Amino acid sequence: MHSGADEKTDAASFAEEALRRYPLTGVQVEHLADSFNTIYRIRSLEGDFALRVGPADGIHRAGAGEAETGWTAQLDRAGLAVPCVVRTTDGADTVIAPDRSWRATLLTWLPGTPVPVPPTRRDIEDLGELSARLHEAAPSTATLPRGVLDARDPFAFVVPVALSTAPEPHHALLGRGEDVAREAVAELWATADEPPRVIHFDLTPRNVVRMPDGGLGAIDFQDMAWGHRAHDIAHSLFGATRGEWSVAALEAFRAGYSRHAPWPAVDEAHLRRLFVARRVSMINLTLALRRPGHDETLARHLAALAAALDAL
Secondary structure (H helix, E strand, O other), X not given: OOOHHHHHHHHHHHHHHHHOOOOOOOOEEEEEEEOXXXXXXXXXXXXXXXXXXXXXXXXXXXXXXHHHHHHHHHHHHOOOOOOOEEOOOOXXXXXXXXXXXXXXXXXXXXXXXXOOOOOOHHHXXXXXXXXXXXXXXXXXXXXXXXXXXXXXXXXXXXXXOOHHHOOHHHHHHHHHHHHHHHHHHHHHHHHOOOOOEEEOOOOOHHHEEEOOOOOEEEOOOOOOEEEOHHHHHHHHXXXXXXXXXXXXXXXXXXXXXXXXXOOOOOOHHHHHHHHHHHHHHHHHHHHHHOOOOHHHHHHHHHHHHHHHHHHO
């Protein structure tokens, strides 16, 4: 397994290779962030762009690049501030390394500024408003579109269920968490009063920017899923509060959301159980990927899961 430093070096080398596939001149590369992916800001004579570099085997479904390309283009036409996928000179939506170790996607640049952490009440209200606008722009669809995650699965990402690989003392806690997660997601699909649609699935403060006109723009559509609005809302609130349930955050988000769309038929208790589902999914992803620093991440998630289950 590569160290974090080795991964950064490999990603940077591949970023340079990938950029040769695009019709850009006078290119300057600035490293911006690392998470599952590494993000670079690309300045060129043709304009500014964002380059996303991540593992080619990934955690998403086949066709994810095509789905992101089509969906962001549709949202852009609807007047929403989103980054659109830029195709290579030969028309590809993604660049794959010859050894299939890395993939890169070039996106148009949104000229905004990050939302502070923790977000203000106004930020959370505006996040709710943006969530509603995205939902209103997404037509319902009776079948799972190619390339998007399936939100019927509480783990969603295309990785093995790895909860049993956690240290044995945590098995009972994770078993309780998995039961709550599966029941919460199944109940959502069984009782929803509307068809599913494509949802962002990770619309959190770290995946929005404050635009020059004062509104919010959405970024990072890689985790798009086929699911219900309430599930998307739960993920947004989870991200806005770092997984800590907050009535004040719920009220602010709902106030913003209701400016553009009716609130879905979901109560607070169900949203709290969807919080648990999100936490369990993050734990499973941590265990399946075992990236550098995963022990600390796992310990933090396990403590938070125990507290959340006790509060139900």
